[in-house]
Amino acid sequence: MRWTSALAIYVLFWSFSVFLVLPFGVRTTHEAGGEHVPGQAESAPHEFDIWKLVWRVTIVATILFVLFQLNYRYGWITARDVDLFHRMDMEMR
Structure with a gap:
């Protein structure tokens, strides 16, 4: 993966993480x-x-990105693993 692609994906993880983190600790x-x-x-x-x-x-965001990179490299979860309706199997026929 190119470093520019990795940077773009990290920025996406960072912006998504804002919405995950924002409600906690407020x-x-x-209350105060x-x-x-x-x-x-x-x-x-x-x-x-x-x-x-x-x-x-x-x-x-860094934790999520590291998990994403590790999954990208080692292939722990693939598209075939999350194909709930077995559409990939039908395309192969």
Whole structure:
């Protein structure tokens, strides 16, 4: 695999991981015991630390990317393994 392809796949893993990581570790103002600001949504985070989010997302994306690369190299799970309706077998006939 070319390094540009690997970089593009890593960026996809990173952007997907944002949505995986974003809901975890969020505390609302009510949960944090802070003062509610009029007009603020009750579900809004009390404090939003972008660098903590970036760090967590990078860790998750890197783990997923390494697993992807290992699977790409060693072929643990192939397209035939996830073919639930046996369409690949029908194409071979």
